[in-house]
Amino acid sequence: MAAGHTEKDSANQKLQFAPFCSALEAGFWHQLTQKKLNDYRLDESPKSIKGYYYNGDPAGLPTRLTLEFSAFDATGPTPARCCPALGTLYNMNTFEAFKSCDKKALLEKEANEIWEAVRSEKVLEDPSLLSKFLLLTFADLKKYHFYYWFCFPALCFTEGIQVVEQPVTLEEKFSPKQIAALQVSYDALCSDIGTTAIPYFLVKYTEEAVLVSPLKDWDTFFQGQKKVTVAVYDPCTLSQHPGWPLRNLLVLIATKWGSAVDAVEVLCFRDQTLQGKRSILHSIMLQIRLPELSQTAGCPKSVGWEKNQKGAMGPRMVNLSECMDPKRLAESSVDLNLKLMRWRLVPSLDLDKVVSTRCLLLGAGTLGCNVARTLMGWGVRHITFVDNAKISYSNPVRQPLYEFEDCLSGGKPKALAAVDRLKKIFPGVVAEGHNMSIPMPGHPVNFSGATMEQARRDVEQLESLISAHDVVFLLMDTRESRWLPTVIAASQRKLVVNAALGFDTFVVMRHGLKKPKHTESGGSTPSSASSTPASGSASDSASASSSSTPAGSALVPGSSLFSNIPGHRLGCYFCNDVVAPGDSTRDRTLDQQCTVSRPGLAMIAGALAVELMVSILQHPEGGYAIASSSDDRMNEPPTSLGLAPHQIRGFLSRFDNVLPASLAFDKCTACSPIVLENYERDGFQFLSKVFNSSHSFLEDLTGLTLLHQETQAAECQARNYLTIRPQPNLANPVGYWPRECIEKYKYISALVQLVRLYGSLVFPRGVSAL
Amino acid sequence: MMSGERAEGAEGCFLDEETFRRCCDHFLQRSQALHDGWSWEQVKGTEEGYMKKTVLGTGRVNISTAQDGHPRAGEVMDAVGDQGQVDDLGDEDTPVPAEGSSVIRFEYHVLYSCSYQTPVLYFRASTLDGRPLSLEDVWDQVHPNYRQRLLQGPWDTITQQEHPLIGQPFFFLHPCRTADFMRPLLQVAHAENRKLNYIVSWLSVVGPVVGLDVPLTYCEPLGSPALPLWHLTDHCLTLPPAGAWQTLHSKGCLNPTAFDHHLISFSFTWM
């Protein structure tokens, strides 16, 4: 464009001005919101505001009028070396009012005021009256959308302004001496006036000296000169064009002194400091001829409404929900925290995998509450609770999603109250709650047609819930209630994370994830209890040779019974049991021993359950990941977050955790092939038999009954054996166990005896690492 | 006069509020002389305040990406613009449309943190319509060559936080590492018996990480003779002067790995 001008005959050229571009500091909208809420409310009357412009921008930046959050303090200070611009704010109450507001009339009203100021010579005392602006706004504080339209009123010469000579830079026009003199004179005028920027001033120069003076001293300063030089503090950075503030000045000059001067030279004063170096060399000089403008004629035509981002005449809108809507702010802050964690671990941490995981929490008690909170910490958005209990007075102190109020009048259902609280903690969560019970083995449902029907519906709902989620957390306080979801999730190939508490011990484990149904082959069936641990291990992985036991020799300390068990061969919660769930008189196991745990235990176990899930999700094979053991603590971790264990067993009394891994048991009452086959073939018919029968039904079905008989004798011998040998203890356990013992009594039964002797804890893998 | 005088051991890394104010006063005097744009912002009706600087640059990202799922300004506005009221107010006297959509405005605030007894840096970037950029948008502005280095630097200590004095969301460089890099600086200054303005030294380390340039000329009247920070390579820091980086960068020969320090400073291509 500039090049085009230079080729034209300069006599035909009209001066063009770079319009102001509105520039708003983020804080401006925050402050407008505060003003609207606290001061203006429904008041639409015009308000005085204040902006500023600057003449020190590097090339390439648009000519701006800036409004900061301090804009509402019209009498406040202006930033150093900036010129103030006074404005009028019209904040409308409705979008309709904003739209229908008569923009033309607003502009004309403002233009008239400028015209009056020009005629009355008030501008000579206060030149900032020439650079006023209008701001029309509508703040949609429900959506945090702000509609706005700026107007920078400029009075026009009908026929334009003629350019006499091409603009040149100050460097081309002035000698270094003159430039230095101008700078000194300008600074001196600033300090005389007591300011750091002067919007308009007058200039006189010779080869030797440059003088400057305020606008109001025109007559005495120029003393009838026919050719005058006026300077404008110019916010524009274009080399061929002045910025907007010159427009109204030229109107003033034409009106007041137009008949007295022949030619006007304009200094567009630009004053930049880069890297500590100040320069005014790039200021430009214009030679123009002003048309006459009669004072007695009416106000000239005016322009000034700002174009929008599309270059059309229209308002702008800015959506600030992300930084003002508390809900969005919470979401972005949570996301940011997690992203920062990812950036630190870049690029391996796959956060999306975690955040998008849909989690089903069966149980909304101490474990459920803590699991939910840790999931929220990881940014998990989709959390569903299932529980049938109501909140009781003892709950809130241990269950961090509930409060005293929730216990009143019988107590709120936990599943629903938990959802409410999650949404209060973080409105971005997608949470739902189901107040329902889970049918259990040995807890008959066949009292009536209605109870059968209810059980059928509960089963169906549980099936569809499990199907709609990616990870199932078993967090109930009874053993039996874990059976049905274990079976359904195993059948649906869903990752199950299980947590159970004793008084000061806990287990957190992932259930083995069966191979996808269509690829399942004969070789993938869970290992038989009759196979020796050594052979089972060796057949799993050829690379496990170092940890497999040489045949016939005793297990040496540090060797492992099981190494490198792939995810599909890992056991479930019931795999280590030799009795079916449902029997509450025999063999109280972990979650039945005691209903009271040390209070910190649920938090530890709940947190570990989630962290286990996250680590498994980060593993490229997910639930099929080979189980890490305590032995792997020194090795290269399989995921960016570390190990992917099968189980974490914790002993709070010793403040210690071990990482056992165990194989799926082919006689397991929950995940063995025969149970899954029956469930998948007969569905509810099979399940109802389990609910309605005693534990012997499942034990007969899986072959456990037979195993019991075989191991009766073994148990006695194992007891004897254990008393003969140096008494094994936690620090010196199976490592010294002779191989014959394991072979003779079969692996599983030996461990079962250990469980009985040591209080219901099975740690076939972890102990070798102790 | 400056905090460097009491640089001794770990305590020397900390700054009391009075010294902070003194350092700021001095810094602001220098800024005024250098026209560097820093100002003191007093919070109305309180004794509290902070140092502030605004920097403009042109971005190279599509700024509207952060508004996914929300109406874009232009689309919503069509209906309003077609009222006919102002269509005839067009103006032939404008040379070029003033388009500010690619301009990004950076605000830097330096505050005193009582709990850490150090200065802290708050910043935000926004478009000219006042919409703040997400940290990811800001991150997108970082030249890919530098990202990896920055990851190991103080980027991991950036969080989103409400500005304690004005209550608006800002990004915040957590001061937990401040002592780590200030300690050797102050020790060297102490050993060489040089005076050091804590704010100048601190800001010249943390500023470049978020695109804030602190000209070396800030050091000049303080040191005797003037020793720029990057002369302290033997001791701990490899901080070339900002100008040197820009020169190297413009010549296309800047290889971040050549400067082996976790606080390697540059950074933003728009600067």
Ligand SMILES: [Zn+2]
């Ligand atoms: Zn099982």
